[in-house]
């Protein structure tokens with residue numbers, strides 16, 4: 001049975017959906033998503049259905065014509081956002097230098113405007129990110145930013161500081177899987193934990209909450225869901241980079257990543 005929840009989006013089951021003729025298989029199981037080959041007609045989305053529903057609820061296509069995305073993997077979320085929202089400009093950055101053939105083929109036939117891929121770019125490279133935005137956005141603001149890349153505190157913070165000022169007032173910044181340090185799974189909690197020596201991404205979420213609590217004209221609203229965070233841009237002009245440490249009051253105390 002097919003269920004429509006959004007223009008052009010059809011759920012075929014809880015882990016298979018179609019948008020505009022492109023099929024997406026959902027899995028968060030590494031034994032599935034690492035081996036499944038992507039093609040330009042069928043991608044793997046490393047997400048659960050509730051994450052996709054959460055995203056779709058927040059993304060009215062009529063409000064989104066420019067997207068910046070970090071973390072492509074096999075191109076699943078990029079193809080999904082592109083097919084769903086049909087943006088005029090969609091810029092997507094990935095650390096791995098090897099192009100994703102399925103995504104390149106998808107981009108060549110995409111019904112939307114430009115879908116530009118930038119491989120071999122580290123999300124912590126502020127100069128590279130600023131250069132991509134400068135060259136390919138021209139003077140247009142961004143409507144949506146999605147970070148599903150390293151999930152590491154410093155790298156994710158760096159991307160936020162350099163790209164958030166480019167969002168329009170009311171534009172959305174989404175950080176996925178912020179909660180890896182709190183996931184109830186052996187990989188994250190036991191035998192040392194996969195990133196036991198790295199600061200949790202939670203530290204960044206705490207800083208963003210402090211900015212929201214200090215200055216609504218910078219961060220108008222923040223919503224923290226189990227795996228996803230949505231930050232809505234306020235209406236004042238922000239410097240680039242927007243250094244978070246200067247953007248919240250904390251009785252003169254400096255925040256250090258403590259988790």
Ligand SMILES: C[S@@+](CC[C@H](N)C(=O)[O-])C[C@H]1O[C@@H](n2cnc3c(N)ncnc32)[C@H](O)[C@@H]1O
Pocket residue numbers: 044045046047070071072073074075076077078093094095096121122123124148149150151155
């Ligand atoms: C979770 S996967 C992205 C999954 C994809 N958004 C989806 O749902 O289909 C994370 C991706 O981020 C990339 N990545 C990791 N560290 C990065 C960094 N520092 N800069 C840019 N990309 C990075 C990884 O190579 C990987 O392809």
